[in-house]
Amino acid sequence: MPDPTESGRPAADLIHAAGPADAAWWRHAVIYQIYPRSWADADGDGIGDLPGVTARLDYLKALGVDAVWFSPFYKSPQADAGYDVADYRDIDGLFGTLADADAMVARAHELGLKVIVDLVPNHTSDEHEWFQAALAAGPGSPERDRYIFRDGKGPDGDLPPNDWHSVFGGDGWTRVTEADGSPGQWYLHLFDTKQPDLNWDNPEIGDEFESILRFWLDRGIDGFRVDVAHGLIKEKGLPDYDVELHILDGELKPGAPMPPMWDQDAVHDVYRRWHSVLAGYGEPDRILVAEAWVRPQERAVRYVRPDEMHQAFNFDFLKAQWTAAELREVITSSLEAADSVGAPSTWVLSNHDVVRHASRLGLPVGERQPNGISATDPQPDRALGLRRARAATTLMLALPGGAYLYQGEELGLPDSTDMPGEFRQDPTFLRTKGKEIGRDGCRVPIPWQKDAPSLGFGPTEATWLPQPAVYGDYAVDQQDGVEGSTLELYRTLLRCRRERDLGTGGLRAAEGFGDDVVALVNTGQGVPTLVVANLGSEPVALPEGATVVVASGDLTDDGLVPTDTTVWASF
Structure with missing residues (x-):
């Protein structure tokens, strides 16, 4: 069982001060x-x-x-x-x-x-009117300067301007066909080919x-x-x-x-x-x-x-x-x-x-x-x-x-x-x-x-x-x-979070629990809530006098917090 302070509450070190x-x-x-x-x-x-x-x-x-x-x-x-x-x-x-x-x-x-x-x-999108205008306008145009177009490398410009990849796999560059039908510049797309990157410069x-x-x-x-x-x-x-x-x-x-x-x-x-x-x-x-x-x-x-x-x-x-x-x-x-x-x-x-x-x-x-x-x-x-x-x-x-x-x-x-x-x-x-x-x-x-x-x-x-x-x-x-x-x-968590002002509360790390337990105290606006998340293999006890507010799962028959369970408690 956690060691309580003289007030009967678990000793705790401040992590975050309460907001107004x-x-x-x-x-x-x-x-x-x-x-x-x-x-x-x-x-x-x-x-x-x-x-x-x-x-x-x-x-x-x-x-x-x-x-x-x-x-x-x-x-x-x-x-x-x-x-x-x-x-x-x-x-x-x-x-x-x-x-x-x-x-x-x-x-x-x-x-x-x-x-x-x-x-x-x-x-x-490559179907945005700006990109369509860029394709029609050609190299060096103001329309192309809205995106990241570059000439390719190699004698015929047939290699990408650099070696960047797409987040979705494959190359990060695609070559366009110019209005006259010739192979043209390349445009950057860090995602799909249909998602050309804008030029924020x-x-x-x-x-x-x-x-x-x-x-x-x-x-x-x-x-x-x-x-x-x-x-x-x-x-x-x-x-x-x-x-x-x-x-x-x-x-x-x-x-x-x-x-x-x-x-x-x-x-x-x-x-x-x-x-x-x-x-x-x-x-x-x-x-x-x-x-x-x-x-x-x-x-x-x-x-x-x-x-x-x-x-x-x-x-x-x-x-x-x-x-x-x-x-x-x-x-x-x-x-x-x-x-x-x-x-x-x-x-x-x-x-x-x-x-x-x-x-x-x-x-x-x-x-x-x-x-x-x-x-x-x-x-x-x-x-x-x-x-x-x-x-x-x-x-x-x-x-x-x-x-x-x-x-x-x-x-x-x-x-x-x-x-x-x-x-x-x-x-x-x-x-x-x-x-x-x-x-x-x-x-x-x-x-x-x-x-x-x-x-x-x-x-x-x-x-x-x-x-x-x-x-x-x-x-x-x-x-x-x-x-x-x-x-x-x-529904219960959201109601209790609001009622206990947990979103604006201060946070302390509660002591006296094992290494496999996340134990915290959210002070709310003066109404403290003990939070105990048991990630260990054995059930853990709440402090004497603690009253469960909400639990993510059933407690044991003798009131212990079982594995993979989190409890909010008043104390």
Whole structure:
């Protein structure tokens, strides 16, 4: 049993000081990510849409989140599920119309939910009018200067300008055919060939994106999640860097040079300008959220300095192995790094780019996290993964700062690991010929009703990706109001987090527990909550007099916290 202090509470060392009770909303908000293709389909075509979202926003209000973040719904040829934008000021017909977007935002605001939209500034679609103009205008034109065009190497220019790779596999350059039919220049695409990188050294790009920001702010949008925020600026001269890139890159090997396409210092000038634009809209705060796969943490938090972005996803926490030592270290170092610039840490466990944590945590501890799982790969232990996922989320939502939830994790959804290759659409899978499985497994449409067509996703059986047979057991109607279900656990966690002010609380590391336990005290606004996550092999006892507030799983008959279980307790 932990050694209590004279007051009967576990001795604890301060990690993070409490913030003010009236802190800005984004410093403690829980934000729910909707992947529009896969959340709710109103018209029956098998693809989720904005009217479908609007019809189900009450579900999110009842869940207890504060805001909703939407992956892209802009006009797009959908080569990368909307992250290839052809028009930043219009809605793709797959998802509806601008009027549908306005109605969705209005309904969200009626329910007290803020709305954050994705912004993709590193690249456009090759079907964007700017890129089409660049192809038509030819080398040396102002139109081509909006993108990164270069002459090729070799006597005939038939070799790429440098050796950069695509994140999705293969070369990072594609050669164009000029208007006269001759082989021409090459353009850079750090992602798919249909996603040409913009040239942010051209002032016209900055002016255009300021205009895009204002377009959506004027429609009532509360913030922007910035895709590939560590990209945009490339090192002058585009020096060679013959290293394969991956979606989870960011950590440099000891002695390795900074990748010349990532985390260049000048990128921060972009976000200072954007911060000023958003600040001009007044209260309540409009926010910028960085998707920045950057390490070490000292560089990552530069994106959330006071005059830049407001939040940055804590990918170190997402990538942490399921060990108490690693979780303690990443929680402590994350808060220290964020505190050094006066920003909140923003915790996350799943999103549209990674294997769902209910599956990821069912794999052996210590192995590299896979980029997708196929039927021929080692399969996660589904029961173990869900148990650990519930414990991990219970730990995460006890931490001060912001937090993000990915659609369906409140149902305990696993990845789809048996999807046949012919259904997969991720460019990573296609460009690597299946060597990298990719992200389709975490993007499968959500199950709402077990015995309905498409599990209640839409009015027909159509779904753009096949739903696994097991998804019916995870459907909302199978968990709603069911004591102990994952959905009800999330509802309880979010309610208690709000009631106990955990998002603005201080944090202390509780002593007296074993090395395989993460034990913390969140002080809230004067109401302390003991958080105990047991990652060891033996059950652990709570302090004498502690009262359980919520637990990720059942305790033992004698009140001990079993393996892979997290408890919040009053004491």
